[in-house]
Amino acid sequence: MNQQGKIATAAVSVLLGVIGVSSAFAQSGTIASLDVIVRDFQPGHSDFENFSEEYAGYEDKTGVAKMTKMGPYTTACGGTTCVGYDAVDWYQTKAAYHNWCGNKASDALFRKGLNAGYPGVAINTSGNPMVANPYLPAYLQASAAVGDTLKYGECSDKLGSITYRGYANKVGGTFESGMNSTCLSGARWSNPVIYTPGMVQRYLTFDNIATGDYLNGVHILKANERCDNSNFTQWFEDVDGVNKRTETTLDIPAVTGQIGYYELNYNYSNGGYFPLDSIDPATGIRVGYKANSESTQFGPQSLSIFCPPYDYEYASDQTDYLGQNTYSLCNLWLGNGGPRNPGAAQVVAGASGTLGLQHLRNYNFTMMGFAKFKYRAANQANGGEVFDFAGDDDMWIFVDGVLAVDLGGTHLSAPGKVNVKTLADNGHGCAEGPLAATAETDGRCSGGVWKDNSWHYLHFFYADRQTDGSNLYIRTSIAEMAATTFGQPRILHGELTMNDNGSFTTALFVSSQLSQPSVDNIVNSGTSSSYFPILDIRKNGAKLDTMAYKVTGFSYTGTHTSEGYVYTLTGNLCKDMSCSVTAVPAVGDSLTFNYPTTIVDPSSFSDYNRFNYSDANLQIASVTGKAVTGLTWGAITKSTVKIISQTLPTDSTIDRPVFEPIGDGSTLPNNATGEILVSPLPMEFTIAQSEWLKSNLSTWTTSPSVGSAIVAGGTANSLNGHSTYLLSSTASSKCYNQKGAESCMSIAFVAEEPFQVSVRVFDNLGHFISQYQETLNESAFAAAISDGSSGTCSATVNGVAKSSPAVKSGFVLATVKMYPVSQTGHKLATGPYIYQVSIIQKPMDHCVNVNGSQTYMLGQYNRTYKSMTRGYRRIGK
Secondary structure, eight states: OOOSSOOTTTEEEEBOBBSSSOOOSSOSEEEEEEEEEEEETTTTTTTSSSSSOOTOOHHHBSOOOOOOOOHHHHHOBTTTTTOOOOOOIIIIIIIHHHHHHSHHHHHHHHTTTTTOOOHHHHHEEEEBBSSSOTTGGGGGGOOOOOOOOOOEEEEEEEEEEEEEEESSSTTTOOOOOOOOOOOOSOOOEEOOEEEESSBBBBBBEESSSSGTTTSSSSSSBBOOOHHHHHHOOGTSSSOOEEEEEEEEEEEEEEETTOOTOOOEEOGGGTTOOOEEEEOTTTOOOOOEEOOGGGGSSOOOOSSSOOOOOOOTTTTTBBOTTTOOHHHHHHHHHHHHTGGGOOOOHHHHHHHHHHHHHHHHOOEEEEEEEEEEEEEEEEGGGGTBBBBEEEEEEEEEEEEEEEEEEEOOOSOOEEEEEEEHHHHTTTTTTTSSTGGGGGGTTHHHHHHHHTTTTEEEEEEEEEESSSOOOOOEEEEESSSSOOOOOOSSEEEEEEEEEEEETOOOOEEEESSSSSSSHHHHHHHHHGOOOOOOEEEEEEETTTTEEEEEEEEEEEEEEEEEETTTTEEEEEEEEETTTTTOOOOOOOOEEEEEEOSOOOOOTTTTTTSGGGGGGOGGGGBBBBTOOOOOSSOOOOEEEEEEESSSSEEESSSOOOOOEEEOOOOOSSSSOOSSSEEEEEEOOOGGGGGOOHHHHHHHHHHHHHOOTTOOOOSSSSSSSEETTEEEEEEEEOOOOOOOOOTEESSSEEEEEESSEEEEEEEEEEEETEEEEEEEEEEOOHHHHHHBBOOSOOEEEEEEETTEEEEOOOOOSOEEEEEEEOBBOOOSSOOOSSEEEEEEEEEEOOOOOOOEETTTTTEEEEEOEEEEEEEEEEEEEEEEE
16 A cells, blocks of 8 residues: 555654763663653644645546535534635645645656745655755755655554554664654655755853753744744744643663663554653543643643545544544544544544554644763764764754754654764854853853763754644763753762761752752751651661651752752661661662552661652652652762861971981982871761861871881781871881971871872972882772771662671771981981972772761762971981
8 A cells, every 4th residue: 555644743753862872871870851842722723733735636546636525614513614625825825835845746846846936855765865955064065966755654564463554665873763664564655755944043152151951941942934833933922712731851761781771662653652641551542631730731632543524545444553443533523523623633633442442642732852971072073972863743953052963844754963073173153143242251162162971952843733643752871961950850869978966968960950848848847747859768678668857957069060050968868767776878779759658668668658648748859849649760970088187287396306317318219208106096086077186186196116016928016096107118106206306397188098198298399308108908998997897787779788897987097107317318407498298099999987876888089289388497416
């Protein structure tokens, strides 16, 4: 059957693909999300349901034009006036106008060289247009030689009993096309893919450049009168009485077995994509409103079938993807007013049983999608990051406000492709467009090209203007994308910082900014005995122990990164409602916002129900009004320690006892010009760092008295009432204390991990004097912090169980003792000296003992640099 009618009229296939990059959206969990603004229209709008892509001069099998339905359709439907088509104006006067819109007529004109004034352009089987598009920047005007036109239609193949559709003659892998978009065994029928360039201007406009808001106040502008866009100014703007606005997200699930990839595939064979409808996937029947609510949309006013107001060759043979004939359903729809009558679809669905309900949908919408993504030059190897799109009806893609893909008009699924490396190398949006003036100052561009690690803005605009099917395919592995604004608030992940007083501050990375009433409720929850807004779970055997925060502080930091909106949380982690038993938050825990419910799976959670609440006034919501309606867990992925002092001299005197020369006058090794005292700190340090250091620093960093040098070699020495290890190139300490005067200059720091210390000494004229370097390796650090017991602490990190031996505190106080000698071992002269200190702490997972609770901490790289000037004057013994 060489089917002439357009069946998959609303097939949108948008691919945000990245080749050769395994990292994905910087959003936790199994879903990636985009912000979306959907505007719902009624089908009576003049620019919708025009069937322009279906050439209006189609004839029946005898060659006679069949317009018999046009008359009654445009005058009356069951005795009421209809919103229809004028037979003369729509069919005859505007025949040439409709030829612009992707159909066989425009393809035939193009091939005959008769398309002057008719801007419809054919797509080649390679996926490129056959004529370069002058509305795009020159570096994006790829075109293919005139050849076979790409065709899309109904496949001979089936997925079980399901009929699907796709390209009949796509060549090679030059463009992506989605899972079910290529006919494997040929097509039963297919039509040419024609699009209409030049409908929109090259640049977007933005109202909020000064505030950096590129989601709201975005405008796409009409360029030319083409393909039923007379009222284009209403498509993507809020117009009272014409459209209704819904703010939501487009959620894309992770691809099973492919790390870093997310894929969404709503297509003709599985019911299609309808952002405003909730569809039962098992039956295909609409079960309610989606996104916001009934008040933000007009509701279902269409049937998902191809039903023009005239006869066409295969009207009586048309079937849906389940093989059900829809000819009678179409006739009944037309008899009640047809696609342009807002109330007809509901009446027909109610009178047609299951078949009618299976096709009742809310078509006639436009959608603007927004994403903020990061460009990384390292990701552009092996083909680079690529945005591949395939879509029908109107689709335009802008990057940094400049047009990158132009697929205007109502047409069959047409592909478009943008290579990120091409955009970056050509400075897309750097020298032209609405953001060019700020390209250098906001860090997007440097020297006329994209700057590495810079943020950029993607906007895609889509209009669904025709019934039958609405298919959406997205595949992406974008390396880094900012969190959404419109979604239900969820904790993406958390990061712990251990404070000076032994408490923890938790940085919460949240998917959406919270409303102020929600923030106030969380802050005030600390005074409630029944409202616990943030839950914590921890694996305990086969169960998940459930705890909750008694909040003492909660605030928005004002920071919105690729990882989310950042909030700081302080409080006690409670194991019961009275908070009489508390726990220390730890890496591997997972957090979520609580919400009013009593439904919890007892086979998985322990004691969750004790933290239930039922007051809907306390439900947490985003600034856009999206409330938390489910438990979505984000793991605590990082833990750090806020150490009060990293490097500090431990005495203020410049008068030093005599220090004898060392060596034989030749250059000393780098570890022979000093030594280090390593003292494991007690648990008391972790719960009051600054107070503990203030009281104990001088005692714990003092060298042994004259005649009582301590021994190196991994043996703990008793020094001033505490255990100390000596790192030294010699057998025992060379530094000594004489009546409170230190022979060596001391620099102390607290370490929570193995470290390497480097100290360079210069005189006041900048001349090099000496250098010292020493390392405390992982095994020595572990031995030093151990409490000697068989105890452990543990956590589950990224699904992997980890544990570490119990510790005294998990910290050591390291005191570097610099010998007052040059690199050749000669004595220093009296005078000022400059000490340049570099400390590198190397990652090592280990326990920290907080008030008797062993908590697992992840290691992290840490580097500290400090320069200080100290005087030196020798005194007699």
